[in-house]
Amino acid sequence: MTPQAVSDPVGCGTTGDEPLNCPSAPAAVGAKLIGIVQRNGRVGLFGKSLTVDADFLEKARRGRAPEKRFRFASPCLQGGCKQWGEGQCGVIRRVLDALGNDRTGAGEDAGLQPCALRGTCRWFAEHGRAACRACPEVVTDTQEA
């Protein structure tokens, strides 16, 4: 699939003309809070994103790294990001490779979690529903503390 906004995204209610966003961005003022990492390690995605402000960031940073606990979105930098390679996002490619089709449900038409970002999501634009199935498995920062 061509890495660009899709014209008929799944249940997102957007036109697809907006710039694409990275669904696994660092916490920063202005970024969108799109989900929380739950006890089972899967991300619970919000139906509507919340815009991160300085108060949230200050409070969130008192605890463990926000990127271990939440998922944020911000504009995709494409070649300005070290994860970019071969004209696409290397993160979702690695994740899909790691999970394999059995986990991403490729070819199935099962329902997807509601998502605030889908219409402008880089991962969805590149891999469609397979990305949406894999997305909740992704914790941005799993590095040792």
Added chain:
Amino acid sequence: MKKRFVVDLGALEISDRDVEQVETAIQKAALSALAEVDFNGDLVARFPREWLGLWIDIAKNIQINDKEFREFAGRS
């Protein structure tokens, strides 16, 4: 079960600006309450432990090449 919180102001006649302010305040309150949430879900091993997110390539973003970078760092 969806976790939606509704503030119903009924037929109250307020300006769009006031509505916007109320919405902003509600979002701010939600953010503040969520900021301390930590389910330790990241401890469930799934992928090799790494950074799986946007990673700004500083050299590319400030438009310098490797040669310039080495010169800047004092290494030729």
